[in-house]
Amino acid sequence: MSVRYVSTRGQAPVARLAEAIRNGAAPDGGLYLPEAVPSVDLAALSGDMPLADFAAAMLAPFFAGDALEGELGAICAEAFDFPMPLVTPDPAKPGLRALELFHGPTGAFKDFGARFLMACFDRLGGRDDRLTVLAATSGDTGGAVGCAAEGREGVRAVILYPRGRVSAFQELQLTCWDAPVKAVEVDGDFDDCQRLVKAAFADAGLSRAHNLTSANSINIGRLLPQMAYIGAAAVRAFEETGEKPGLIIPTGNLGHGFAALYARALGLPVGPILAVTNANRTLSEWRASGVYEPRSSVATIANAMDVGAPSNFERLIHLDPALRAIDVELVEDDAIRARIRSEYEASFYVWCPHSATAAEAYARMNPARRAERPWIAAATAHPYKFADVVEPLIGRSVEAPPALAAILGREAAKVAIPAELDALVGALEADFSPVVA
Template sequence: MSELRYPSTRGQAPAATLSEAIAAGLAPDGGLYVPERLPSIQSAAFDPDGDLAATATTLLAPFFAGDPLGDALPAICAEAFTFEAPLHPLARPDASLLELFHGPTAAFKDFGARFLAACLRRLRAPDARPLTILVATSGDTGAAVGAAFHRQPGVRVAILYPDGRVSPRQAHQLGCFGDNVHALRVAGSFDDCQRMVRAALNDSRLQAHVPLSSANSISLGRLLPQMAYYAHAALQVQRAHGVPLDLIVPTGNLGNATAAVWTRAIGLPIGRIMLACNANATLPEFFAGAAYRPRAAVPTLANAMDVGAPSNFERIRWTCRGDAALREAVTAASVDDQVIRTTLLAHASAHGELLCPHTATAMHLLDREPVHTQGHWAVVATAHPAKFEQVLEPLLGRAVPVPPTLAGMLARASRAEPLAADPVALAAWLAR
């Protein structure tokens, strides 16, 4: 296999190797790294008895071919994919729940964060200057990155989150690591946090003094491994039912959706891709035919999706080579808070299905669909419901069981520093 190069979506920076793209996070021109072409992989290439790590190794091999990280890919996958992403049957016969919350921080971000940490650990020279990993989070990304990089030598992590706009348990997770992981509660929105991170990564003078990289889904090291659980689930459904897997993906920043689109594009048996959004309607309006119009995010019950200017829109638009093709590739719909509450209560009462608010947006879209005869639906469950007890427990009138790993984090002390929603304030913090 020939080595892939990774240009920027904005076309004003030299194409990078995969290792260079992963190490940098963001391209020098402010764009996002993308593969110059998507490889083609057939279902027969995968071991039918392989686990998720084996599927990831086969899937990602063409992306890593010829790169310095290529020989280490099996070991990287073995380190990152130590827990499964099971398909759990739902009450209706044509659908399953793709559970992505069995990692250490009970959210789908664990897969990508651990993979990125394994890559960067191998790319860092023993005598390299300390590296600061910047991450903006709307709830779950920060904890996953904190867990993946906690106590990693030569690495400092700065987690920016919108103060008061994440759940109490999410906020506790973000500040519970200590050591080399720092939580910064920003007086603003997630979009403010994202803007501050991008400004720092684009600040060459700051980078000369404080080497930086990103752990958001703008990083290829986060995005590529997220393809693995879609491939693994699609192969399972194909072998069991002989039909493609149709996906309903809760989305805010579009990283998880981009991973699904790439997985289908390289040849895995995925059919329709529907994006479930909350009341932040930037994406549903665009996919309905309106011009792309980023705007300030509004807070909702599905807080990790409170994004008004999704950073991966640039990447998915580049991948599809234009707006018309992008609108052909996926559909999107908004779900408001009242419908989220109704869906959470209905599925818990009727079927004993406990969902997080984000997963409920996707489940509502499934509820609107007639029973499937030509495929099989997977509702993507992005986080464990116990992370949102302040939403679920008043609705259900009972406690939601807490998984052991989450309980361990909640038992630790937690601390976060206040920070103004200003790139200058972040630069000053980083340089201290």
Template sequence: MSKTETIAFISTRGKTPSVSFLEAMERGLAPDGGLFMPDRWPHLSDSLWKNIHGKSLQEIGLQLSRTFIPEVAARELQPLVEDALSFEAPLVHLHDNRYILELFHGPTLAFKDFGARFMARMMSYQARRKGEQMVILVATSGDTGSAVGQAFEGVEGVDVCLLYPSGKVSKLQEQQLTTIGGNVTALEVDGTFDDCQKMVKEAFLDEELREDITLSSANSINIARLLPQMFYYASALAQIEDNRPVHFCVPSGNFGNLTAGMMAGKTGMPAGQFVAGTNVNDVVPAFLEKGNFVPKSSRTTISSAMDVGNPSNLERIRALYPEMATLKQHLWAASFDDGRTRDAIREVYSDYDYLLDPHTAVGYLAARQYKDERKEDRAPVIILSTAHPAKFGDIIEPVIGHSVAMPDRLAASLDQEKKSIGMEAEYQALEVFLREHYGS
């Protein structure tokens, strides 16, 4: 890409005019129902990837932000990026050629903090610039809700509604997302995560509602969530001494985290294979095996944030690699049930004195199976660890036979009063709520 070309954002369905990053962020979902993606991929091999070793997360974040958000001046971007990325993503050597990228050192101890904090600052910037009040809609299967809620807590010009499936998130996750209050409202939906996600998508496609209320999304359908998730892939490479292309293994539910890595790959990041680990909600492994995508109702597992039967970001992945043969050269996936997930937690703790949460355990299993099938492949594998194990103490403690130490900021949420509003799993119920609370 030449220096005179500016990146714009287009819909995966190709029926929407291109827009700026800020416009794509504000809309969340494209008017034609597609997801926003860059209209071109800058070649960053010389400017970033060849000199990645030793760069800080903040330096990487600023460089990629300046590339994809040219409409915001660098002097305005820098404090936003540095404030959002106020914690690190350390790379830990587990054993042999396996590494863990710990993405749970943010305020809510989950990888969603990266995207949520970056988006909150960009949304606040946009709200101040336009002088409007925004309403953020978020469907969550657990960690997204608390990360977004805390990132937006008290942010001027923005209200947040968190839709979560009743009885299908952990007690700790529910406490985190229902005790924020203020400008953050928790909507407890009598359904599944897929129901919550469907309701949010319908709201964005309701043009009459959007004429009355300025809506945006903080789910991974929003491109502003995916851009900061590219940062830590680069940070992992900055920390590893091996100069060979590495494989990235990603526990996957809605597939936004993995999509961000693939987007980084399009800019020249020296990645080998992207490996997706799923639980029994195996629609993507089945798609790669059979060639046709068949969504299913989600099934409840101990890796609850991955209980997704119709992952939104598969649409982005298919836009990146429209030909199945090419996609399979870049993406490999496998699924694992709860029994094997528990076995992996027990094994890694016993053998390496390292505690995995249930989601990261699925990633570990996928990495192991991938390498077992390719014994001649000596390239390192970086497993993205998505949540602190203490968030799933009720699952992990019976497996390892003793308690898991809980960080103070998690323990504090358990003593707070739950505040949620019950809602049927129907779009009409959400529309009525939004008009009553935020309509003009």
């Protein structure tokens, strides 16, 4: 039975999956979700399956009857072609495992989603009808999208990032990709970048003229692979321990946290979910008060999580209340630094600033709650990407893995614009020959 996709705002026509992925956001400005939670054949899933096979089996109901259905196996093979180890960072804390999601080509969990989505786009677009991916990034999404889009024929990528709000290595990773990729530095914060993307999609003429689509987690095609690897990790831990693992997920735009919620809604063996934010307080205050009040983002050392108006909150509140139980923990910069330092001193394991928020949240947890089950912390980025923060804390250099070392020799190029839609239109209409950074 094929799945239909509806907008969270309820004012857009229902869509098939290919259309939902192609559109990015729904025409009414909402975000796509399945009309009902699909039924997954849980008995067909096991923790020892190759990740690509697990993903294809788990996601099959989402693709049933769709134009991309016959391509699902190949899409998963493209997206899930690097390891995802589940490790114990500190043997003295056997109840905490780190799900290392940073072994892809740009050293961040976004590699899974970006490669999955670009594989879909390449099959939906064409040389004469090329899609334009418009992506706002607070750090890691843009690099993963640029890498995944480089050299493709059916899609081009325009990546917006906030000036002065990303690390030096992140900026290189955003600006080093060859055609058909363009990096656009915005004079503003991440929320300004996200606002520009939403404004571009809301302009029907502009969207049609450039075949706009999105690679941010507003696109359902980004969330599907995240659900799959979260499900695979949960099944693996459940088969080993007999207990549903709790998940500790660093989150900014709430895509990763929502993917965990939806994996649990599908029936995967997922226990409690704890979303961890940095000093941006929107989600923690909502959890405490029940009132959601978006605000301007605050700059932190965990910059990929610097989001004051998380888009995927719209998906979260669209879920049935019985399916959206989630806790939120806020971790500020001083605690991040202290956790990186103390974990290294205890075990020599190195957490990036984002992943360290999860380690800190685990450390704060009531001991009785910790002991109830295994806990999986999403390790979202390689610490080398944040060497300027990490190295002074651990007292040694962090070695670049081969994939990230290869980026160092690339030439950077970007265009700079004010945070205005007219300026973005100019960048979209210009050729793909940006100035050298």
